[in-house]
Amino acid sequence: MIPNLQIDARRLWDSLMDTARIGGTPKGGISRLTLTEADRQVRDWLKTECERLGCTVTVDEVGNMFAVRPGRRSDLPPIAIGSHLDTQPTGGKFDGVLGVLGGLEILRTLQDSGYETNAPLMLVNWTNEEGSRFAPAMLGSGVYAGVFDRAYADSREDRQGVTFGEAVEAIGYRGEAKAGSVQFGAMFELHIEQGPILEQEEMSIGIVEGVQGMRWYEISVTGREAHTGSTPMPMRRDALVGAARLIDRVEAIALEHAPSAVGSVGLIEAQPNSRNVVPGRVFFTVDFRHPDDAALDVMEQKLQAAVEETARKTNLAVELKTVWESPAVRFDADCLASVRRSAEAAGYPARPMISGAGHDAAYVARVAPTAMIFVPCAGGLSHNEEESTSFEECAAGAQVLLGAVLDYDGR
Ligand code: HGY
Ligand code: MN
Numbered sequence: 001m002i003p004n005l006q007i008d009a010r011r012l013w014d015s016l017m018d019t020a021r022i023g024g025t026p027k028g029g030i031s032r033l034t035l036t037e038a039d040r041q042v043r044d045w046l047k048t049e050c051e052r053l054g055c056t057v058t059v060d061e062v063g064n065m066f067a068v069r070p071g072r073r074s075d076l077p078p079i080a081i082g083s084h085l086d087t088q089p090t091g092g093k094f095d096g097v098l099g100v101l102g103g104l105e106i107l108r109t110l111q112d113s114g115y116e117t118n119a120p121l122m123l124v125n126w127t128n129e130e131g132s133r134f135a136p137a138m139l140g141s142g143v144y145a146g147v148f149d150r151a152y153a154d155s156r157e158d159r160q161g162v163t164f165g166e167a168v169e170a171i172g173y174r175g176e177a178k179a180g181s182v183q184f185g186a187m188f189e190l191h192i193e194q195g196p197i198l199e200q201e202e203m204s205i206g207i208v209e210g211v212q213g214m215r216w217y218e219i220s221v222t223g224r225e226a227h228t229g230s231t232p233m234p235m236r237r238d239a240l241v242g243a244a245r246l247i248d249r250v251e252a253i254a255l256e257h258a259p260s261a262v263g264s265v266g267l268i269e270a271q272p273n274s275r276n277v278v279p280g281r282v283f284f285t286v287d288f289r290h291p292d293d294a295a296l297d298v299m300e301q302k303l304q305a306a307v308e309e310t311a312r313k314t315n316l317a318v319e320l321k322t323v324w325e326s327p328a329v330r331f332d333a334d335c336l337a338s339v340r341r342s343a344e345a346a347g348y349p350a351r352p353m354i355s356g357a358g359h360d361a362a363y364v365a366r367v368a369p370t371a372m373i374f375v376p377c378a379g380g381l382s383h384n385e386e387e388s389t390s391f392e393e394c395a396a397g398a399q400v401l402l403g404a405v406l407d408y409d410g411r
């Protein structure tokens with residue numbers, strides 16, 4: 001039986017709106033890239049709020065933050081509630097933030113009611129979930145889960161040549177705790193769906209059973225800079241034309257594996273980026289995703305073939321590098337059962353689903369029983385300053401998160 005405690009929806013919403021000002025953009029979104037001054041400010045805010053609730057806050061060597069609220073039984077491993085506070089450069093108010101502040105609302109609700117859980121509870125803010133400034137994504141949870149080591153994380157550079165290690169130290173979040181040393185027994189992550197399904201089906205809750213496979217690549221095309229006015233077309237080695245053919249192929253490969261595959265080119269840099277110089281070098285990224293890793297293998301082979309064909313047909317050098325592979329993940333049956341019972345008890349219509357977006361839960365699931373809870377977002381839009389969800393939907397998500405944690409705690 002899940003104890004009948006109610007979260008304070010207004011307090012949750014106010015915290016979401018207040019913290020959205022840290023890195024807030026004129027269009028109403030958030031630009032809070034990982035390990036920047038804005039990230040430091042929101043981290044400091046979270047630490048203060050958790051300590052105010054009597055939590056002990058530990059930071060590990062890659063900046064992951066762990067706030068522990070003691071339970072009746074200190075011998076039990078904590079139940080974690082985690083997500084991320086970093087955003088895309090033109091991010092929204094809810095991606096990641098809802099999961100961390102939803103967890104904070106649970107700590108506040110338990111504090112107000114004086115309710116004591118059996119196991120300790122742990123609120124987690126994972127470093128660099130977005131992977132926008134430092135690729136790959138989910139770097140903090142990946143180091144925690146042993147997918148990457150600290151040296152690899154420290155070596156990752158942003159497009160200005162600043163390393164992750166320099167950045168985490170610059171904001172004072174190189175913690176003492178060794179990565180992976182802070183143990184917990186399970187994790188629940190609340191997140192907006194970032195897709196259209198729940199809204200289209202008028203469902204309040206997504207019982208997220210797993211995350212699809214994801215692969216990131218980097219392609220460098222090298223030609224020769226030349227004058228756009230006096231260089232005859234047959235003499236050119238135009239790197240941007242080669243890149244354009246490949247970018248078109250990325251979309252075509254995804255469509256060939258419809259309806260589940262997605263393929264995107266999000267970052268592109270052309271040098272020297274001058275309107276009257278034939279581009280000599282182009283760097284761009286490819287993001288492929290599919291629920292089935294075998295399909296991703298086929299998509300990758302097709303991309304490889306397209307790179308070889310482009311190099312053969314043009315007089316360009318083309319290099320393809322695999323930057324990140326995150327295999328499809330399935331979450332834990334017991335954690336999912338707690339989410340299901342919680343949604344039922346709270347009376348919210350819910351449906352099982354797989355996540356299109358990557359989440360820290362995907363890596364945490366390698367080392368602890370994990371599940372996710374989704375709430376709808378308007379138009380399924382995310383990674384956009386217009387990202388939005390409602391007061392009621394945030395409240396529903398946090399209420400189901402509370403119920404799932406208490407159900408799991410009471411097992
Ligand atoms: O890329 C992703 O899916 C996540 O938002 N980092
Ligand atoms: Mn996210």
Ligand code: MN
Nearest residue numbers: 088095130383
């Ligand atoms: Mn995101």
Ligand code: MN
Nearest residue numbers: 129358359360
């Ligand atoms: Mn996430």
